Amino acid sequence: MAVLDIKNLHKSFGEIEVLKGVDLSVAKGEVVSIIGPSGSGKSTLLRCATLLERMDKGSMAYLGDYAVQEDASGNSIYASNDELRKLKRHFGLVFQNFNLFPHYSVIKNIVDAPITVQHRNKAEVYEKARELLDKMGLKERENYYPHQLSGGQQQRVSIARALINDPAVLFFDEPTSALDPELTQEVLKIIRELADQKTTMVIVTHEMNFAAEVSNKIVFIDQGVIVEQGTPEEVIYSPKIKRTQEFLAHRK
Amino acid sequence: MKRNNFLPSFVKLSTLFVFFASSVVVCAIDNPQEATSVWSGVAEFWQEICGIVNTLGKGVLYSIGLFFLTILFAFPLGLIVAFARMSKNPIICNVTRVYISIMRGTPLMLQLLIVYFGPYYVFGMSLKNYPEFMAAVIAFVLNYSAYFAEIYRGGISSIPVGQYEAANVLGYSKNQTFFKIILPQVIKRILPPVTNEVITLVKDTSLAQVIAVVETFTIAKQLANAQASMLPLICAGVYYYIFNFIVAMAMERIEKKLNYYR
Numbered sequence A: 001m002a003v004l005d006i007k008n009l010h011k012s013f014g015e016i017e018v019l020k021g022v023d024l025s026v027a028k029g030e031v032v033s034i035i036g037p038s039g040s041g042k043s044t045l046l047r048c049a050t051l052l053e054r055m056d057k058g059s060m061a062y063l064g065d066y067a068v069q070e071d072a073s074g075n076s077i078y079a080s081n082d083e084l085r086k087l088k089r090h091f092g093l094v095f096q097n098f099n100l101f102p103h104y105s106v107i108k109n110i111v112d113a114p115i116t117v118q119h120r121n122k123a124e125v126y127e128k129a130r131e132l133l134d135k136m137g138l139k140e141r142e143n144y145y146p147h148q149l150s151g152g153q154q155q156r157v158s159i160a161r162a163l164i165n166d167p168a169v170l171f172f173d174e175p176t177s178a179l180d181p182e183l184t185q186e187v188l189k190i191i192r193e194l195a196d197q198k199t200t201m202v203i204v205t206h207e208m209n210f211a212a213e214v215s216n217k218i219v220f221i222d223q224g225v226i227v228e229q230g231t232p233e234e235v236i237y238s239p240k241i242k243r244t245q246e247f248l249a250h251r252k
Numbered sequence B: 001m002k003r004n005n006f007l008p009s010f011v012k013l014s015t016l017f018v019f020f021a022s023s024v025v026v027c028a029i030d031n032p033q034e035a036t037s038v039w040s041g042v043a044e045f046w047q048e049i050c051g052i053v054n055t056l057g058k059g060v061l062y063s064i065g066l067f068f069l070t071i072l073f074a075f076p077l078g079l080i081v082a083f084a085r086m087s088k089n090p091i092i093c094n095v096t097r098v099y100i101s102i103m104r105g106t107p108l109m110l111q112l113l114i115v116y117f118g119p120y121y122v123f124g125m126s127l128k129n130y131p132e133f134m135a136a137v138i139a140f141v142l143n144y145s146a147y148f149a150e151i152y153r154g155g156i157s158s159i160p161v162g163q164y165e166a167a168n169v170l171g172y173s174k175n176q177t178f179f180k181i182i183l184p185q186v187i188k189r190i191l192p193p194v195t196n197e198v199i200t201l202v203k204d205t206s207l208a209q210v211i212a213v214v215e216t217f218t219i220a221k222q223l224a225n226a227q228a229s230m231l232p233l234i235c236a237g238v239y240y241y242i243f244n245f246i247v248a249m250a251m252e253r254i255e256k257k258l259n260y261y262r
């Protein structure tokens, strides 16, 4: 069963249709990278998937549970707020600019939601959080506040925060775009490790080499439609479609 | 950490002392014939001040009461007004907008008069069971809620949307998001303008005299008239200054407390 299954997603802002019928299926353990020019709708796709934006048409299911269904004419019908809230445990999102809570320490940023929202056992959550911080190379930093950390460290905290509920899939929206090359490498290293451990991930990125290296599947989006998708060999190294070739030629 | 607070406070305390001492000197120059024997003069003078402070006492209590009741009610009410102002419902939003603009656009003194005399002139109600002090509290709360509302609103809209989005994805409810994530950050950001407003409030309490609330300034004026001396007014001034000095120190304390993040 697919971890995430999006069918025929349409999304407009006012008059402008930003996504024009996108299908995206993510299997367990799969790493999918979404690439495409600026304004093509990559972030909007991720925001629809993480329920930050409501889609107009199409359906979406996590692990077979519908978050959004289609009615007879294809319009989206959302599940109740309660059900949606439960589904949020299935995914985590890592933002481009981290969005850590500045008034919470590193550890509190990670443990607060599972304790106050999901009502998980406190000791268990703390133990898991410390384990994650260790994995992120931030063992010594649990009592720091976000402003005392470098951008790369902040992003690693936000990855730990997104992982605390063992989500079925982790979304990244350009996780390294706000970082300088050195800090980019330390964050990419973490994502690479997660990929090695078969963490299911969907990554929007402009780092083509990295995408080619960690992904099982590359999805190229342009103007709200999926133009081409396949393995990194197919899409990045020998794209068949002209638009993809042009885009990749520009990026090099 | 704690230690280095000491010096600035000391400097402020000495300024306060200089202020007080200079007002004493000004008073002494006021009554030159009493300066014959310096020490008896000082003792007499001290007694006079004690007498004034004693008489002012009751008024000071009213001023302080008015101040704290206004703070107590206007802080939460201001938040509610801010929400109403940001409401998507155009009626609620516009009614609140008009309310805020009237409260900020007309003199507090006029609002005091209207709140106190309004029930009598408009509805013919008797003022017997309507203490002036209560009217003053109502007027001050209505007025200051409008000011606080605008401060809250500015603070709330300055929080980046990313904070709401991160909370949303983590599953926080709307209430949890506001009270756990947004409000603490808002409070930190609005502290400087709130401090300004609170200091103005200390001085504004003297306006309650227009509806005959027996606050500090009312008494000081009566004493000054009776004794044909400026001393009571200066004592009142010192009281306001000390009160504000304490308020400013308290606010600075809170600001320092919240300095642990960004």
Ligand SMILES: Nc1ncnc2c1ncn2[C@@H]1O[C@H](COP(=O)(O)OP(=O)(O)OP(=O)(O)O)[C@@H](O)[C@H]1O
Pocket: A013, A018, A036, A037, A038, A039, A040, A041, A042, A043, A044, A045
């Ligand atoms: N809230 C919004 N209101 C109106 N238009 C929006 C909104 N969000 C996105 N858009 C528009 O939708 C289109 C797709 O935006 P999106 O952010 O998904 O692009 P993107 O592929 O992520 O681009 P980038 O690589 O620059 O991040 C853009 O034309 C953008 O202007």
Ligand SMILES: [Mg+2]
Pocket: A042, A043, A044, A173
């Ligand atoms: Mg984007």
